[in-house]
Amino acid sequence: RSFARSVLRFLGLIFCGTAAVQVFGGVSVILMINNYRYLFQESYLSLSGWLAFATALTLLPAGLLAVSLSFKYSSIRQGTFMYLLVFLLCLEMSSAALALSYSVKTTSQLESAMGYLVHQHNWKCSQDPGNSSMDVIQRKLQCCGVHNYTDWLKTSSSRHHSACVPESCCKEKHSHCRGDLGHVEQLSDEGCLKKLEDQVRFAMLYIFWTCTVLSILELLAAASNGYLMTHQPFRELCIL
Numbered sequence: 001r002s003f004a005r006s007v008l009r010f011l012g013l014i015f016c017g018t019a020a021v022q023v024f025g026g027v028s029v030i031l032m033i034n035n036y037r038y039l040f041q042e043s044y045l046s047l048s049g050w051l052a053f054a055t056a057l058t059l060l061p062a063g064l065l066a067v068s069l070s071f072k073y074s075s076i077r078q079g080t081f082m083y084l085l086v087f088l089l090c091l092e093m094s095s096a097a098l099a100l101s102y103s104v105k106t107t108s109q110l111e112s113a114m115g116y117l118v119h120q121h122n123w124k125c126s127q128d129p130g131n132s133s134m135d136v137i138q139r140k141l142q143c144c145g146v147h148n149y150t151d152w153l154k155t156s157s158s159r160h161h162s163a164c165v166p167e168s169c170c171k172e173k174h175s176h177c178r179g180d181l182g183h184v185e186q187l188s189d190e191g192c193l194k195k196l197e198d199q200v201r202f203a204m205l206y207i208f209w210t211c212t213v214l215s216i217l218e219l220l221a222a223a224s225n226g227y228l229m230t231h232q233p234f235r236e237l238c239i240l
Contacts (some may be wrong), residue, residue, distance in 0.1 A: 004224040005070040010064030011221040018214060019059040025207045026052030029099075032203055035140070036196065038133035039113040045102060050093035052207050055214075058088055068223060070229070078229050085222045089215055096211035103204035110200070111193055114146045121152075121166065135168035137192055144169035147191035149184070 022120040028050030033040045040046075069077055117134040138144060144165065145151030152165040163181050170177030174186040 001228065002225045008066050008202075008221060008228070009070035011217055011224070012063045012070065014217060015059045015063030015066060015214075016080060017063075018210070019056045019063070021210055022052050022056035022059060025203070025210055026050065026054075026056060029203045029207065032199060036137065038117065038137065039110055039196070040106075040218075041224040045106070047178045048095050048102060048204065048207055051091055051098065053209070055088060055091045055211070056234075058084060058091065059214075062088060066225075069225065073228065075229075076136075078225055081225055082229075085218050088218055092211035092215050092218075095216070096208045096222070099204040099207040103201050104209070106200050107193075107197055111146060112198060114193055115151075117126060118151055123178050134192075135166060137196075138166070138168040138188070141195045142172065142188050143190050143192035143195050144188040145191050146193050148189070149181075149187050152192070209240060 026049045029052070030046050031225060033046040033049070057236065064079065065077060065081045065084065114134070114137075117132070117137075121132050121134050148166050149169055152169070164179040165181065165187065167177065167179045169179055169187045171186055171188055174183075177186040179187070
């Protein structure tokens with residue numbers, strides 16, 4: 001019993017600490033979807049982030065309850081803790097499944113959405129207002145085109161001025177860059193798809209693995225709490 005109490009106390013502290021980890025993961029996904037809303041048209045893509053955020057809000061009271069149970073028994077608190085663990089497992093498994101699914105299928109969606117924005121862009125050399133959705137994305141990620149700057153040479157706008165690309169392709173350190181293809185070294189080397197893919201994959205896998213590890217720890221906490229509950233008189237557990 002003393003070992004079970006020690007495990008419960010340790011896991012309670014872990015739960016309190018990982019609440020911040022889950023908040024970071026959830027907020028990161030939500031902000032990323034919001035920042036690149038031009039590419040993520042489906043609002044449900046942020047669902048895994050909101051689930052991770054809800055998990056964090058539940059982890060804190062669950063952790064405090066686990067720590068208190070390691071010092072003093074209470075059938076009501078033990079039962080409440082069990083219910084919280086079941087609720088957390090549902091949240092985390094849903095969040096992990098969604099995150100894994102999104103990390104697999106968003107690549108094709110991003111490529112299609114970026115390709116559309118590139119082909120819809122209408123610019124003129126040295127007269128580029130630079131306020132389109134694709135311009136915003138290229139400045140934020142310091143990238144150019146979907147795969148590289150040559151994507152801009154395949155658009156309808158490039159037929160009239162094939163000697164330049166939008167100014168948002170320029171590297172920040174080249175303040176006088178105007179997208180001139182005669183100075184390719186002043187343009188961002190990487191395409192936007194690869195950079196955004198890496199961000200999405202990191203955020204989704206971060207949520208997937210934190211939720212998976214937490215689920216395992218919660219099963220261990222449930223086992224420890226269940227063992228302690230077996231030493232309680234049955235009449236005290238009837239309320240559950």
